[in-house]
Amino acid sequence: MPAPPPAPPPNPWRTAVVAGMASYLDAGAIVSTATALVLYRPHLVLDDASIGRISAxxxxxxxxxALAGGRLGDRFGRRRVLTVTLLLYLLGTLLLAGAQDPAMLYAGAIVVGLSIGADLPVSLALIAEEAPPQHKGRMIALSGLLWAVGIITATLLATVATQFGQTGARLLYGHLVLVAAIVLTLRTTLRESAEWTAAREQKGVTADGPAEEIRLGALRQLCTRPLLATLLATGLYYALWNLGANTNGQFGDFLWVKLTDHTVQSLTTLKAAAIPFAVAALLIFMRVADRPARRRWFLAGTLLALTGYALPVLAGPTPFTLAALLLLTAIGSPAPSEGLNLLVEFAENPTRDNLVQWLRAMVHDPARLTDELIEERWASATEPATLEASRRIYGRQAMAAIMAAQSHDDRPIWAALHKVTAPTLLTWGRDDRVTPLENALLPLRTIPKAELHVLPDCGHWAMIEQKEAWESAVLAFLTRPEAD
Structure with a gap:
């Protein structure tokens, strides 16, 4: 009997959309709850304290x-956790849509919060693991776009729902029930993460084997330099950002009605007017997410959002300041490999200026690029044989072929890293702009006997920029006695 044909390779963009719908459902729950609680208020006898408690x-x-979701995804698999969390989300939104008393609202808020909180980190992990390396940034940024679409849809529905009182509140939650059911159906067609599967194979665990044997990475790695500083900075940023975002998202309608004496309908109209700005900002950020310019866009977006949050504090909560807050955060919130791109540019157009731009991306300290070094590299790079080889390997046509092959490969190359059984030393420049430091985490946690040595104040040319330190680390590794 002939073997069945192999399954077609997954489309990473489809995976990004289906998994990323967690962001849509999360944003939809926050925005819908902000409006629904105000609409439920006279019928379910909700006072100000009750609205605050349910939202909180x-x-x-x-x-x-979210705290539990990542661990569950590591133990039981991305696909399995994404299925269970969405089933729970369906249950929670059904409770909220059919609420007959405050107790059902409390229960629904608990179930929805726990389920979508656990869903988000697992969905982002699946997107990152299935995305081609050159598209990781934009595919993860797509979840931000889906978040905005969730806000947009809930806002547009709210402009209509606010006219129907508690029935409008039920329609808002009913929309989330419908979308969650569709997404759940689509998620059953997703394959398991190739990276997670490779980790299971590395440990010799079968599909139904003991999940507790799987360890995709040691948490202690996050508590060592330089990862600890990055972890703390990222955590602090998102803690502060989400404090403002959730206050605005969940209490925005309540504050607008209470502090400005305007109606919910007027706020939803204002939100709808801000939609084009948010979508435009997200689309722009998706285009730069895999480029070094993302840092400048991120900084600009953060400053805009901070300005929006500062206005009601400095000038008081007026219709103008709250409207400005809505607009500026809509534009700024989306803003949550350079060296290779510059090398491609030089291969296509080998000018001296393009060479210098590429060399600057290779080092942390531009002072190391002396005139002598530039001349040496220019003479070497412009030799006919070298130019031909560069175009063949790094030209746009070659890079397009590589990306096409990666996008159609059912099992990416890095999924076989666990088969490297020899002791392996990874050396990395902390300030590498060609392959940033976070790229070291995949081989570090996948190669069984890998260890990572990070060189400070160092770019991609570790063996040149930190010559002595690099040679010392390599020699120590090579001359170390092997353990019995």
Missing amino acids: LLTFCFAVG
Whole structure:
């Protein structure tokens, strides 16, 4: 009997959309709850304290779910966790849509918060693991776009729902029930993460084997330099950013009605007007997410969002300052390999200026690029044989062929890294702009006997820029007695 044909390779963009819909459902839950609680208020006899408690409980459960979700995804697999969390989300939104008393609202908020909180880190992990290396940034940024689409859809629905009181609130949650059911159906067609599967194979665990044997990485690695500083800075940033975002998202309608004496309908109209700005900002950021310019865009977006949050504090909560907050955060919030691109540019157009631009991306300290070094590299790089080889390997046509092959490969090359059984030393420049430091984490946690040596104040040319330190680390590794 002939073997069945191999399954077609997954489309990473499809995976990014189906998994990334967690962001849509998360944003939809936050925005819908902000409006729905105000609409439920006279019918379910909700006072100000009850609205605050339910909204706060939803946010708290998001955090608890996110804390547990990553670990669950590592133990039981991305696909399995994404299925269970979405089933729970369906249950929670059904409770919220059919609420007959405050107790059902509390229960629904708990279930929705825990489920979507656990879903988000697992969905982002699946997107990052399945995305081709050259598209990771934009595919993860796509989840931000889906977040915005969730806000947009919930906002547009709210402009209509606010006219129907508690029925409008039920329609808002009913929309989330429908979307969650569709996404759940689509998620059953996703394959398991190739990286997670490779980690299981590395440990010799079968598909139904003991999940507790799987360890995709040691947490202690996050508590060592320089990763600890990055972890703390990222955590602090998102803690502060989400404090503002969730306050605006969950209490925005309540504050607007209470502090400006305007109606919910007027706020939803204002939100709808801000939609084109948010979408435009997200689309722009997706284009730069895999380029070094993302840092400048991120900084600009953060400053805009900070300005928006500062206006009501400095000038008071007026219709103007709250409207400015909405607009500026809509534009700024989306802004949450350079060296290779410059090398491609030089291969296509081998000018001296393009060479210098590429060389600057290779080092941390531009002072190392002396005139003598530039002349030496220029003479070497412009030899006919060298130019031909550069175009063949790094030209746009060659890079396009590589990306096409990667996107159609059912099992990426890095999924076989666990088969490297020899002791392996990874050396990395902390300030590498060609292959940034975070790229070291995959081989570090996948190669069984890998160890990482990070060189400070160092770019891609570690063996040149930190010659003595690099040679010392390599010699120590090569001359170390092997353990019995």
